[in-house]
Amino acid sequence: MSRTRCDQTPAWGALQSAFDATGRAFDVRTAFATDPQRFETFSQSAPLVFADLSKNRIDAATEALLLALAQQTGLAAHRDAMFAGDKINTTEGRQVMHWLLRNPPLALMNKARQALQNVASELSAVHATLDAMLAYAEAVRADDGITDVVNIGIGGSDLGPQMAVLALDEFVLPGKRFHFVSNVDGHELAAVLRKVQPEHTLFLVASKTFTTIETMTNAHSAKAWFEAQGGTDIARHFAALTTNVAAANAFGISTCFGFWDWVGGRYSVWSAIGLPLAMAIGAQGFREFLAGAHAMDEHFRTAPLERNLPIRLGLLDVWYRNFHGFTSRSVAPYHAALKRYPAYLQQLEMESNGKRVDAQGQALPYATSPVVWGEPGTNGQHAYFQMLHQGTDVVPVEFVAVKTPKHSLPGHHTLLLANAVAQAQALMQGKADQGGHKHFTGNRPSTFLLLDDLSPASLGALIALQEHRVFVSGSVWGINSFDQWGVELGKVLAKEVDVRLGSGDFSALDGSTAGLLTRLRNDSPCTGTAVSH
Known part of the structure; x- marks a missing residue:
């Protein structure tokens, strides 16, 4: 399909003019003072997620220009091509169909989309694998002999x-x-193996090709430990999430669940890679997880651009990255159970959109993915929020909060939510202090995502929202968000370095690499001699 790069559209120049005229000096506090309806205009509900965008440096005119940018770059057509099963991963010649993994069977859809007829065989295979995987998950859940996965x-x-x-x-x-x-x-x-017993442990080896060096090194070490501890039934205590059934069989594994080359690793939790989750929350819980994501898929696919939450978020990311020059985004989930959520988003966005060339391989004259980072609240408040409030860089913050807790401890959740709302308020409002040290500039932007509760369905919707948001910014930037060639070079060199560490042959290496390998191989200490006093 034909795509127009963002910097080749009339809207791009109009956005730059708007930024120079009013955007650079935009003050959210003034915007609230002059527009009593600002919260209603810049907040919306999407499936299982409510979003408040009103504390961002944006107004209706700017959002209209961003929507024009989306139209002029062909975002909607690109989105529709993905949902039609077209090979939009052009550098690898692959479809991008992680969304199909959470799509109901055609027979269960009220109005089967015509486009799904193009991928009917793939959808059938998805549900055959899903049913088999969930049946296995239920069998493991019912097996009292397996206590650790x-x-x-x-x-x-x-x-x-x-x-x-x-x-x-x-x-x-x-x-x-x-x-x-x-x-x-x-x-x-080693730390995990100290906690488990071989007769009560099930190992899941997750590698599409069954060749990923880190995974297979760990898998072989786990197998050696298992056998050294007297374990003999590899088939019962090991399963594989892979398409390389022959290699898994050679390892001794007979239970395998595969997935497809149109599923990127960072989009694979909906596939057999999600087996640990299915074992943890059960088949019904996993189906609810998929259903929440599917609801967000349908919102992204059908909602008008101006009320389409993934599109609004993705366009805001472009506005901040390319016009305001903000280089990072901090993610602050105010729920302890979401402690790995920022790390998950790091891979999702930075591996997808950390590109310096467009889909045709041409160097880009503008920035792409921001750095994504964060920690759960309120921990982050006592770690790096100092910089967010008073540092020299402006870092947009994305808060995630959950309205209803699962625990019954009095006072905790109210205080947690109060902190989340207050931090967003403080970033925006700031505080004047002529002495300087206690001066907060304010006007620091944030987005607030709110879930009614943290459930399989709402988590599925939240993750799918982030997937589509990354698609939007990548589409506007004109890049391929679905390859990851940047992962490869270091892996290739690591194999060579590993051989050289064993052989001691450091010829033709740069001075630093040779020096480090020499230091690693010889018996001298890595630091100088300690001095006693």
């Missing part, structure tokens, strides 16, 4: 299921413990 994966094969299992801890089946091993650093696996 260890997921071995990395990247999307770890961040998605780990984040979701932690987020939905209140729904996890009592008597089952879930562990996640991703780092090739043996300390991580």
